[in-house]
Amino acid sequence: MPERALPYRPHNHDACVSHALADARAICRTQNARLTPIRERVLELIWQSHKPLGAYDILAMLGTEGHNAAPPTVYRALDFLLQYGLVHRIASLNAFIGCTHAGEQHRGTFLICRQCSNVLELATPEVSKAIEQAAAAESFRLDDITLEVAGICPRCQGDASNA
């Protein structure tokens, strides 16, 4: 079983980010999509945080590094990243997170910790299948699934300080 970097477990975060960026560049190259500096920087910020990041958080971060962007700049970059499956939007938080399964065909399930805000993205074929069956039973043509689970991650369960 391949070792997967759980967000709430220590890992080499820089490597994790640069790996995600390399993946993104490769994906965009094969799709003839332009991962421009702004788009790449937004993706990098999202990955560096490793937690769901609001559009205005990103905006503020860009501001501190001299790039005084307006909201549409960030939203457009996010739209692009969403379109190519490089980030996901967490509807229940109005926030965005890097996709850990970029390039793979998948429907994400998100486990969102209420304490530390870390998010674990799962690819859960059984869950997807059950949902697809439920939709089919109602003759409903399924386009998209939003599945977000709120709760407490393993680390915070055993940790009163909840960093």
Next chain:
Amino acid sequence: MPERALPYRPHNHDACVSHALADARAICRTQNARLTPIRERVLELIWQSHKPLGAYDILAMLGTEGHNAAPPTVYRALDFLLQYGLVHRIASLNAFIGCTHAGEQHRGTFLICRQCSNVLELATPEVSKAIEQAAAAESFRLDDITLEVAGICPRCQGDASNA
């Protein structure tokens, strides 16, 4: 099999609304919760629309009937209704809809039609179970599930006019 009123099928809508209100009153009575006039009116408006309704839609409706409420009035009523399981919030739409399983222990799955905006709420134990298992496999303590499926309802699939 009991006949269920599908939102995208013709049904006696007045009866459907008054039934939901009667249920709500009963539920509040047993729980010693106060279904005040504002709360009841908000619930009624949500049921009458039978589609997801934004908080500001509700606000506007209250306005047209002389009750010039401010946003907190509506949000407080919605909080109450959510707390007692009388309405659900649809995170992907920032909107609210009447719960068709009020009083029952359930986790809702919502099938949201992109054409007509109607929403069908399903109680899907198999789906819930699969999600619970996925969370348990990650030692994640599950508190709440947001499961929203966007697509096209049966009626709109066979109907180009898409009323």
Next chain:
DNA sequence: GCAAAATTTGAAACATTATAACATTTGCAG
């Protein structure tokens, strides 16, 4: 009943999230 306490509602201001509209710049094909 009645006064104190708690809950609910009113009202104003404000915070956050997202988009519209239009101008400007950049990248690219011919």
Next chain:
DNA sequence: CTGCAAATGTTATAATGTTTCAAATTTTGC
């Protein structure tokens, strides 16, 4: 290098949600 399309900049505004404090109402203990 020219013209078109895509991307970005800029300003303003829309849509959604919250904080705060005051007033009214309901409940409760006596």
